[in-house]
Amino acid sequence: MSAEPTDGVHGARVAVLGLGHMGLPMAQRLDAAGAEVVTYDVVREARVTAAAAGLRVAADGPAAAGEADVVLTMFPEGRHVLEAYRGGLLSAAPTHTLFVDCSTIAVDDARAAHALARASGHRFIDAPVSGGVVGAENGTLAFMVGGAEEDVARARPLLEVMGRRIVHCGGPGLGQAAKVCNNMILGVTQIAVAEAFVLGERLGLTHQALFEVASNASGQCWALTTNCPVPGPVPTSPANHDYAPGFAGALMAKDLGLAVRAIERTGVGARMGLAARDIYKEFAQGEGAGQDFSGIIHDVRARSSAARDAHAEEGT
Ligand code: NAD
Numbered sequence: 649m650s651a652e653p654t655d656g657v658h659g660a661r662v663a664v665l666g667l668g669h670m671g672l673p674m675a676q677r678l679d680a681a682g683a684e685v686v687t688y689d690v691v692r693e694a695r696v697t698a699a700a701a702g703l704r705v706a707a708d709g710p711a712a713a714g715e716a717d718v719v720l721t722m723f724p725e726g727r728h729v730l731e732a733y734r735g736g737l738l739s740a741a742p743t744h745t746l747f748v749d750c751s752t753i754a755v756d757d758a759r760a761a762h763a764l765a766r767a768s769g770h771r772f773i774d775a776p777v778s779g780g781v782v783g784a785e786n787g788t789l790a791f792m793v794g795g796a797e798e799d800v801a802r803a804r805p806l807l808e809v810m811g812r813r814i815v816h817c818g819g820p821g822l823g824q825a826a827k828v829c830n831n832m833i834l835g836v837t838q839i840a841v842a843e844a845f846v847l848g849e850r851l852g853l854t855h856q857a858l859f860e861v862a863s864n865a866s867g868q869c870w871a872l873t874t875n876c877p878v879p880g881p882v883p884t885s886p887a888n889h890d891y892a893p894g895f896a897g898a899l900m901a902k903d904l905g906l907a908v909r910a911i912e913r914t915g916v917g918a919r920m921g922l923a924a925r926d927i928y929k930e931f932a933q934g935e936g937a938g939q940d941f942s943g944i945i946h947d948v949r950a951r952s953s954a955a956r957d958a959h960a961e962e963g964t
Contacts, residue, residue, distance in 0.1 A: 656805030658682040663716035665709050665732065666751070667694040670777070671722030673784040674750070674810050675703055681809040688712045710740035718806060720748045725902075726757030733761055738768040747772045748803050750791075752899075754906050755821040755828065756913065758794065762820035771799045774820065775807065776827040780895055788812045792830075794823035828910055831903040835924040835941070838871040838900075842945035845878050846952055855880050877942040886940035894940030901925075901932035 660683045664675035667689040675698065679685040687698050688706045695705045706712035709732055713719045719741060723729050729749050741747075747765045749758065749772070758774040765772035773795030783789040789811035793800050800816045807814045817826040844867070848858040859881035863873050875894070876882035886894040904925040911918045928936075931944055 656802070657809055659684060660806065661686070661715060661717045662806065663687070663706070663709075663712035663719045664722070665689070665712060665719065665737075666722035666724075666728075667698045668722065668724075669781050670750070670784045671720075672698060672701070673781065674720070674722060674789075676701060677784075677787050677810050678806060679703055683806065683809070686712045686715060708736075710736035713737045713745065714740040714742070716741065716745060718746045718748060718803065720806075721751060723749075723751045725751070726753035726761075729753055729761055730757060730764070733764050738764060738770060741768075741770060743769040745770045746799060746802055748775050748806075749773075750775050750777055752776045752827055752903060752906065753824060754909050755824045756909070758824045759821040762795070771796070771802075772820070773799050773803055774823040775803065776823055777811065778827070778830070779811070780893075784810065791815070792817050792823040792826040794818055794821050794825070824906075825910070828903065828907045831900070832907040832918070832921045832924065834871065835900055835904050835907075835928055836920045837869045838875065838877070838941055839924055839927055839944055839948075841867075841869070841871045842877045842942070842948045845945060846948045850952070871942070875940070875942045877945040886942055887945075891939040891943040893938070894942070897928060897932045897936035897939050897941045897943065900941040901928040901937075904928050 662678055662683045662685050664671055664678065664685055664687045667675065667687055675685055675687050685703060686706050687703045688709045689695050689698070699705050719737060721729055721732065723732065729751055747770055749761055762772040773793055775791045775793045777789040777791055779789040787810055790813040791807050791811045793814060793816050804814060817823050844862070845855060845858060855878045859876065862868065874882065874885065876885040877887050879888045886892055907921050908925045911921055927944065928941065931947055936943055
C-alpha cells in the first residue's frame with residue numbers, strides 16, 4: 649500500500665513513459681525524490697536500461713498508467729502521444745488521472761491530447777521542457793506549462809523535482825506555444841550569429857574582436873554569449889568540442905517544423921522563422937543532424953565559398 653503523498657512527491661504514483669535521453673533521467677530524479685515510479689518504453693533496450701538503473705518497469709504502457717495518479721509522457725513526436733493516449737493509456741488510467749505530456753509537440757496536438765484526456769474523465773497539462781539531457785540529469789530543466797491552474801498546482805511539486813523554473817503560460821497548448829516561440833528566436837539568432845562571424849572573417853575581423861564588441865553591445869544574445877559558434881571566445885560552447893551537442897540539429901529542425909506549422913495555421917508573416925526552418929531542415933539532412941545546431945556555421949561557410957567561386961567564375 650502506497651504512503652499518502654504529503655508533499656506531492658513522496659508516495660505519489662507516477663508512470664513515466666518514454667525512457668529515452670530525457671525520460672530516463674527524469675524518471676530517476678522522481679524515483680530518487682521518493683515518488684513511486686513505474687516506467688515503460690516500447691523499446692526493449694530502454695526497458696532493460698531502466699531496470700538496471702533500479703526503476704520498476706511495467707508490462708506495457710496501459711499497465712503503468714493503470715496504477716498511477718500521474719502519467720508523464722516523454723515521446724519523440726505528437727503522433728506518438730496521441731496514438732498512445734488513444735491506444736490504451738486513457739482507458740486504463742483511473743478517472744481523474746493527471747496526464748502530463750513533456751514531449752515537444754505541435755500546439756494543435758497538445759490541444760487534441762487535452763480534449764482526449766478530458767473526454768475520458770482525466771486532467772491534462774502540456775509541459776514541454778528546455779535544458780536538454782544535462783538539465784534532465786541535474787533537475788535544472790525549465791518547464792513551460794499549459795493547462796488549468798489546479799492541474800498545474802498538482803503537478804508543480806513533481807515538476808520542481810525535475811526542473812528549476814516552472815512557468816505557467818496559460819491554458820491548454822500554451823506551454824507548447826511558448827516553447828515553439830522561444831525556439832524560433834533561438835534558431836533565427838543562431839543563424840544570424842553564425843552569418844555575422846563568417847562575414848567578420850571575410851572582412852578580416854578576428855573572432856575575439858567581434859565577440860568582445862557584440863557581446864557587450866546590441867548584438868548580445870544566448871546564441872553568441874553561451875552557444876558561440878566559433879571556438880575560443882566562450883570555452884564551454886559546443887564549437888570547442890567538435891560541435892558535440894548541446895542541442896542537436898535534428899531537434900532544432902524538428903522544433904522549427906512545429907513553429908512553421910503554427911505560423912501557417914495562424915497566418916503570421918514570419919519570414920525569418922520560415923527561412924530558419926528551411927536552413928535547419930537542410931542542415932539536419934546531413935551530418936548536422938547529430939551536431940550541435942551552432943554547427944550551422946559550417947553551412948554558412950560552405951554557402952559563402954560557393955557564392956564567391958560563382959562570382960569569381962563570372963568575372964573570368
Ligand atoms: P528519445 O527518442 O531519446 O526518447 C523517446 C523515447 O520514447 C524512446 O525511447 C521511444 O522508444 C519512446 N516511445 C515512443 N513511443 C512510446 C510509447 N508509445 N510508449 C512508450 N515509449 C515510447 O527522445 P528524447 O531526446 O528523450 O526527447 C523526448 C522529447 O523531448 C522530444 O519531444 C524532444 O523534442 C524533447 N526534448 C528533447 C531534448 C533533448 O535535448 N534531447 C531537449 C528538449 C526537449
